[in-house]
Amino acid sequence: MRPAILNPLFAPATVLPGVGARTASAYERLAGPLVVHLLWHLPSGLIDRRHAPKVAEAEAGTTATLTVRVDRHQPSPDRRRPAKVYCSDETGTLTLVFFHAKGDWLRQRLPEGSVRVVSGRVEHYGSEIQMAHPDHIAPLDQRESVQTVEPIYPLTAGVTLKPMTRAVRAALARAPVLAEWIEPRLVEARHWQTWSQALTAAHAPESPADLEADTPARSRLAYDELLANQMALALVRRSARGGRGRSIAGDGRLRRALEATLPFRLTESQQTAAAEIAEDLAKERRMLRLLQGDVGSGKTVVALLAMLVAVEAGAQAALMVPTELLANQHAETLGTLLADSGVSLALLTGREKGRARERTLAALAAGEVDILVGTHALFQKGVDFKDLALAVVDEQHRFGVHQRMLLARKGPAADLLVMTATPIPRSLVLTAYGDMDVSRIEGRLPGRAAVATRAMPLDRLEEVVAAVRRALAAGAKVYWVCPLVEESEVVDLAAATDRHATLAEAFGARVALIHGQMKGLEKDAAMAAFAGDGADILVATTVVEVGVDVAAATIMIVEHAERFGLAQLHQLRGRVGRGAKPGTCLLLYAAPLGETARSRLNILRETDDGFRIAEEDLRLRGAGELLGTRQSGMPAFHLADLAVHEELLAVARDDVRLVLERDPELESERGRALRTLLYLFERDMAVRYLRSG
Numbered sequence: 001m002r003p004a005i006l007n008p009l010f011a012p013a014t015v016l017p018g019v020g021a022r023t024a025s026a027y028e029r030l031a032g033p034l035v036v037h038l039l040w041h042l043p044s045g046l047i048d049r050r051h052a053p054k055v056a057e058a059e060a061g062t063t064a065t066l067t068v069r070v071d072r073h074q075p076s077p078d079r080r081r082p083a084k085v086y087c088s089d090e091t092g093t094l095t096l097v098f099f100h101a102k103g104d105w106l107r108q109r110l111p112e113g114s115v116r117v118v119s120g121r122v123e124h125y126g127s128e129i130q131m132a133h134p135d136h137i138a139p140l141d142q143r144e145s146v147q148t149v150e151p152i153y154p155l156t157a158g159v160t161l162k163p164m165t166r167a168v169r170a171a172l173a174r175a176p177v178l179a180e181w182i183e184p185r186l187v188e189a190r191h192w193q194t195w196s197q198a199l200t201a202a203h204a205p206e207s208p209a210d211l212e213a214d215t216p217a218r219s220r221l222a223y224d225e226l227l228a229n230q231m232a233l234a235l236v237r238r239s240a241r242g243g244r245g246r247s248i249a250g251d252g253r254l255r256r257a258l259e260a261t262l263p264f265r266l267t268e269s270q271q272t273a274a275a276e277i278a279e280d281l282a283k284e285r286r287m288l289r290l291l292q293g294d295v296g297s298g299k300t301v302v303a304l305l306a307m308l309v310a311v312e313a314g315a316q317a318a319l320m321v322p323t324e325l326l327a328n329q330h331a332e333t334l335g336t337l338l339a340d341s342g343v344s345l346a347l348l349t350g351r352e353k354g355r356a357r358e359r360t361l362a363a364l365a366a367g368e369v370d371i372l373v374g375t376h377a378l379f380q381k382g383v384d385f386k387d388l389a390l391a392v393v394d395e396q397h398r399f400g401v402h403q404r405m406l407l408a409r410k411g412p413a414a415d416l417l418v419m420t421a422t423p424i425p426r427s428l429v430l431t432a433y434g435d436m437d438v439s440r441i442e443g444r445l446p447g448r449a450a451v452a453t454r455a456m457p458l459d460r461l462e463e464v465v466a467a468v469r470r471a472l473a474a475g476a477k478v479y480w481v482c483p484l485v486e487e488s489e490v491v492d493l494a495a496a497t498d499r500h501a502t503l504a505e506a507f508g509a510r511v512a513l514i515h516g517q518m519k520g521l522e523k524d525a526a527m528a529a530f531a532g533d534g535a536d537i538l539v540a541t542t543v544v545e546v547g548v549d550v551a552a553a554t555i556m557i558v559e560h561a562e563r564f565g566l567a568q569l570h571q572l573r574g575r576v577g578r579g580a581k582p583g584t585c586l587l588l589y590a591a592p593l594g595e596t597a598r599s600r601l602n603i604l605r606e607t608d609d610g611f612r613i614a615e616e617d618l619r620l621r622g623a624g625e626l627l628g629t630r631q632s633g634m635p636a637f638h639l640a641d642l643a644v645h646e647e648l649l650a651v652a653r654d655d656v657r658l659v660l661e662r663d664p665e666l667e668s669e670r671g672r673a674l675r676t677l678l679y680l681f682e683r684d685m686a687v688r689y690l691r692s693g
């Protein structure tokens, strides 16, 4: 259970002043739904009101806090012209300008003859010194509270600075004093403040330098987040490794047979990866290994080799994939490869129902199925293996850590291999997976041509359509991916349906449509039509991103490419150029392009090295571009910026190792504080892996 001391932070943000029922959703998009998320919403700028010159010295274009006497009101003569309030000090006259102001409101705030402190932007109009709509108007005794530095927060439509500032202040006021969870020597060495001090400091910048990610305050907060991340991953991993492992070793019989039937030779990189996995399986401890390889690098056959080790050893293996589409495809590919091997393979997705499902489940429990391929259905109740020795999870970023573990638990000591096509920079594997063993497949498969990549503004759509027409005449197959309009399938769907309609009009019936809301069978039909002879163009929402393999497809068109993340575009591009024919990738963008979007498209044109792209992605996202985060499988951090705080990550990992050696159940005083930290960063699930969690 979350410690009660954190409760004030885990109330909905609507308890805060400044967050109303109407603006709640805007706050949620910007920061998050809870009070705690506003703590993480750090300022992106500041307004310095400390400058307090005399009126005559106030420079145009600067922000200043002026102390003046109110001399005279001049109401607005008509609706288009402003009301003016003439004020002065001993050096000159300041004209306050107000559009659409109610006269009595002005007179209340600025009574004639009174002295007022006003703060805002100074402008000169001819000889007149003006301030339009001062940000602050206060009596003299409040000068100190006006003459300060104010943080500027990132905002969005529907949320303006004043209520945001109020909400954040109120959130800060709710933040409790918490026991220190960082190793004391580290705190000392880095000159860090306590958590609450650092939080307060991060929200009260005094100069632009205080807004940098590497200030002590922001570094400490980033470290907190990284520490929570590493601790959570370590606990999950320990639980996965926990219990006894088992040694799985085969005699190589099935693997040799498979290699003999493969229509290609394994690359060196594939062989190395397969050998590393086999070696790990043979160890007594539980395997927890990541197989990393770019899209189309040939991970599937490596996974199959691993699964065959389990079968050779007389046990079972499972392959879990995120979509039915992929499950079907894998079952088919693997089925073909295993045709004469005597290995029995079964498919289990949400779609297998009734008798057939019962038969599969019975065969699985009896050990008559050697390899089970399927979706989330695999780790559900009622799916019982006779002896699951190896669980493989493909495109793992589509699954939560917890789901992977559920699958591994289907066997008494099952080894776990997770595969990802997200080429995460080596150093960052740590944040996504923790301290995990890694095998990598690098390099391009033999016979693969590079994909020519071009970017084009969307208003040249007609040219694109004409080019597609020529390509189709030459026998090409084309993916046409429609934009991620919003986080909503419904809106995406409308875009894809519209595009499908216009293309069908241009090209006749040979255009298929596939999207996330279609039923499984419909999707299969569309996919089959495209893979076979039925369709030449496949209009899709991003469902095609995940591992679909149509060797004949050579053209990938992405509409509104500027809305996709770099990693995602790279994945999409990986769908073409899989056969012997060279591929083309056309990135259509809405002009004008923003700077980040332009860099992103340029990088794609320059390289198809997934690891380089990943590093650039990270760099760009460090610059505040978040679009690709969700798709890239990287955990989203609120406070840590890996481009800046990478060094802290290794420190956090090492610290977590030490702590867990000394205090494996986090029961010491510091251990308790670390539990609180896990809750603070919403890693509640990880706490459950502790005794008395």
Ligand code: ADP
Pocket: 264, 265, 266, 267, 270, 293, 294, 295, 296, 297, 298, 299, 300, 301, 421, 445, 446, 547, 549, 578
């Ligand atoms: P991914 O890593 O994206 O899962 P796949 O395993 O689907 O990639 O492999 C992509 C394609 O490459 C498949 O059609 C597969 O049969 C083929 N392939 C795999 N290994 C080799 C190889 N060594 N030489 C040639 N083709 C290969």
Ligand code: MG
Pocket: 299, 300, 394, 547
């Ligand atoms: Mg794959």
